[in-house]
Amino acid sequence: MMTEEEGTGYIEILVECPFCAAYVPDDFECLKCGHEIFESVGDDSVKYVCSSCGMEVEFDQLECPNCGSSFE
Ligand SMILES: [Zn+2]
Ligand SMILES: [Zn+2]
Numbered sequence: 001m002m003t004e005e006e007g008t009g010y011i012e013i014l015v016e017c018p019f020c021a022a023y024v025p026d027d028f029e030c031l032k033c034g035h036e037i038f039e040s041v042g043d044d045s046v047k048y049v050c051s052s053c054g055m056e057v058e059f060d061q062l063e064c065p066n067c068g069s070s071f072e
Pocket of ligand 1: 017018019020021022030031032033034035
């Protein structure tokens with residue numbers, strides 16, 4: 001049985017899909033609509049979220065203000 005260490009997480013980078021406007025992980029393909037996402041998305045179309053709770057955070061934030069996970 002695996003127990004995740006409590007209180008640790010990471011900052012997940014999401015990009016705005018230019019086709020459906022959903023924020024999805026920075027893969028080459030949109031999770032929602034299946035279109036390929038090229039690297040042409042601007043900085044304004046990127047957001048950072050807590051991997052534990054999904055709260056939007058700053059890219060240099062050390063811990064989540066919502067759930068307290070630390071980003072190491
Ligand atoms: Zn999409
Ligand atoms: Zn959180």
